[in-house]
Amino acid sequence: MTGPIAVVGGTGPEGFGLALRWTQAGETVIIGSRHLERAKEASERIRQVVGPAAKISGLENGAACSAADLVVLTIPFQVHAALLKQLKPAIRPGSIVIDTTVPLAASVGGRASRTLGVWQGSAAQETAELIPKGVSVVAAFQNLAAEVLNHDGPVDCDVIVCGDEADANQRVRDLAAKIPGVRALDGGKLENARILEQITALLVGFNLRLQGHSGIRITGLPPAAYRSS
């Protein structure tokens, strides 16, 4: 059991799916949205699926961040930097920001099967530049399709977790492993987030060309390398 998890942009399909899965696992989850009413509506939908004991609520994004130890960003890249600047005062020192953002070229009218170059190297590294000191950034969940999260049953996808602080990475791997089917893996430093982000573009290309909701598994590592529930 971790502290409250705020899912910023949690009314979108990716954030909603993550919030649903963590609520099902017994975690305390706060859906964040620009609009309080939408956040509450999404949290009620999750309560209806999970049941009356669900520890789910909805708040405006800033209030959600202030109430949480773990802040999960599930927002489109086009609002990524601006929203982070706005949320910065609300993010508590000592908390972990988990960035799922992928800088798809679709953000600027291009293809969802291509990424934009981000000056810092990746969207997650941009986040590291914009958040308050004393907050850890961890990149994860980019490759887990919203459609898969929002279906019943275990997902067939590994979650690769990248970040510069071992403790924060471990907490995020634990959190990822609460989603049935996920095996969480240490992907190394935050700079590797660029690869996770690009893998998403490759998976989007598969989905468009071959019709599916693709994910990725890493093979060939010893069992101890994988964290799963």
Place this chain on the structure above:
Amino acid sequence: MTGPIAVVGGTGPEGFGLALRWTQAGETVIIGSRHLERAKEASERIRQVVGPAAKISGLENGAACSAADLVVLTIPFQVHAALLKQLKPAIRPGSIVIDTTVPLAASVGGRASRTLGVWQGSAAQETAELIPKGVSVVAAFQNLAAEVLNHDGPVDCDVIVCGDEADANQRVRDLAAKIPGVRALDGGKLENARILEQITALLVGFNLRLQGHSGIRITGLPPAAYRSS
């Protein structure tokens, strides 16, 4: 059955492993090397494993290219451009060049878990710029570890195939599927090779951090998307 396959740099572990697997599958394979004697020595080692009926031989790299329909580049990035310029006259019009090269930062004294930026976008796109007209370039096999290829038994790794010509891509998917355990997937255009190349850096990082010989599987696509033997 395809025409002869030339494996340029086939005395190295990746090229040797591919040559071994394709020879085992009954293909006609030519090991290419800068040194004729080393090429012959490697081809004899493969003959000893596969048996006297093995259709394997060894030639100097240029002669290997001239004798083949399929040319597989398994060379370090630091010699990639120079060797291609040298081999250009030897590559037959109508043939397919399969590039397995990854521009690891180790090429210039950096880490094998990072890539270099290649001006054209990827090593494979650099190849496309350097080869003769009328030759197709296909990117594949970057994520298949040499250690895994050189072990007995099926590999636990998918091969993603990227290239701009559908027929050439299909031929390379067929070739990949001859390796037991491989599922070959259409990875889209050659420009996507940059993602395959970076995945290798991620896998190298896993291998160093977690001790293994990692590979990848793509999940969530319909069975018809995968080509396997």
